[in-house]
Amino acid sequence: MARARYKQLVDALAADIRSGALPPGTRLPTHRDLAAREGLALVTASRVYAELEAMGLVSGEAGRGTFVRETALPPGQGIDQQPLAAGTLDLNFNYPALPGQAELLRGGLRQLAAAGDLEALLRYQPHSGRPHERAVLARHLASCGLKVTAEQLSIVSGAQHGLAATVMALLKPGDVVATDALTYPGFKVVADAHGVERVSIALTAQGPDLDSLEQLCRSRRVRAVYAMPTLHNPMGWVLDLAWRERLVRIARQHRLLIIEDGAYAFLAKDPPPPLAALAPELTVYVSGFSKNVATGLRVGFVVAPLAWVPQIERVIRATTWNTPGVMTALVCNWLDDGTVQRLEEEKRQDASARQALAREVLAGLDCVTHPASYFLWLPLPEEARADQVAMALLRENVSVSLAEPFVSAAPVPHAIRLALGSVDPDTLRVALERVRRVIGQYVY
Numbered sequence: 001m002a003r004a005r006y007k008q009l010v011d012a013l014a015a016d017i018r019s020g021a022l023p024p025g026t027r028l029p030t031h032r033d034l035a036a037r038e039g040l041a042l043v044t045a046s047r048v049y050a051e052l053e054a055m056g057l058v059s060g061e062a063g064r065g066t067f068v069r070e071t072a073l074p075p076g077q078g079i080d081q082q083p084l085a086a087g088t089l090d091l092n093f094n095y096p097a098l099p100g101q102a103e104l105l106r107g108g109l110r111q112l113a114a115a116g117d118l119e120a121l122l123r124y125q126p127h128s129g130r131p132h133e134r135a136v137l138a139r140h141l142a143s144c145g146l147k148v149t150a151e152q153l154s155i156v157s158g159a160q161h162g163l164a165a166t167v168m169a170l171l172k173p174g175d176v177v178a179t180d181a182l183t184y185p186g187f188k189v190v191a192d193a194h195g196v197e198r199v200s201i202a203l204t205a206q207g208p209d210l211d212s213l214e215q216l217c218r219s220r221r222v223r224a225v226y227a228m229p230t231l232h233n234p235m236g237w238v239l240d241l242a243w244r245e246r247l248v249r250i251a252r253q254h255r256l257l258i259i260e261d262g263a264y265a266f267l268a269k270d271p272p273p274p275l276a277a278l279a280p281e282l283t284v285y286v287s288g289f290s291k292n293v294a295t296g297l298r299v300g301f302v303v304a305p306l307a308w309v310p311q312i313e314r315v316i317r318a319t320t321w322n323t324p325g326v327m328t329a330l331v332c333n334w335l336d337d338g339t340v341q342r343l344e345e346e347k348r349q350d351a352s353a354r355q356a357l358a359r360e361v362l363a364g365l366d367c368v369t370h371p372a373s374y375f376l377w378l379p380l381p382e383e384a385r386a387d388q389v390a391m392a393l394l395r396e397n398v399s400v401s402l403a404e405p406f407v408s409a410a411p412v413p414h415a416i417r418l419a420l421g422s423v424d425p426d427t428l429r430v431a432l433e434r435v436r437r438v439i440g441q442y443v444y
Contacts, residue, residue, distance in 0.1 A: 129155030
């Protein structure tokens, strides 16, 4: 009978939420008040809310209570690339492009078509890439402050594939990896799919709290740490040399594998050395050409100690066999002739201009970002709830990312991430003005 009563209450509350009788943002009774009102044990009332939360209908917030969520948002908002309705302004995903890049592609393809080894690009490639192409990538990294040999490099199908190959090659299901409390959603997906347990490093206003990491290493058998020291996604931090050196000391003391994500590092001018330069014996460096060139290329690379390269090669063979030869050759030609370096400089300028625009339009709001980043983190005022803000923006034809996909462990902050690189500057101004107006509706 008790079970039937509990299920009836879950169903009744769920129906009220879905029908709008309990609108988004409604604060529900406390667990104790619900138990008293319905004649339930406190543990049963807590179970009712836990089941509603698992259904995605409510969210529990420490110190604030349990609230009805906005259920009309598309599933996976902020991580799954949902098709957008016509006219929707995309501040959710970043695919920065500059005028003239399509013409660059036409020229690059014509150059490949005239090359003598075109037929070779249509055949299977070595799993880690052709030796001369790995050498091109090694030269490119040397210009960025990371000196490696071509043999340490594996060419992969984008940075996301590089992260997956690293986890599959070097971690086992059940291993524990430390990630920042706010981190890149794509790494969360990889870790969860491979059965790797994630534990959360607390954050300070300046960056990940290494005291928190040390405490984790003392209390758990942590196997690896995932880090984004240069242009952290979503916070935009560029962590200083002292922070990097301390992380390396912790990793050496506790024998941690460091997985360093450099996807946005090209945007930072003269950053401190990568972790892979400070601790080459225990760091895997992963990046690619999606953000600095184009997302459709799907070319990336993994740099690892020589002893680990065969394991990474086996995963490449098992997942993609090799990176598509045409795309890899295109990227390597652009590295050799300076096109990539020119695009990177132009995109640094473009991102800086977009950040300046965001500072102008969002003046007075508490934005967390880097002055040359293609995204910003926007904590919301106490009066505004993130799901309601995101839904109101969708009604204004603006798509933004919620905080939830970036959160490694509860609680989920009321914040949104704005991607600045996927619409033209005039459209970006319009979208940001809508963001400002919608947030203002909840504050004033």
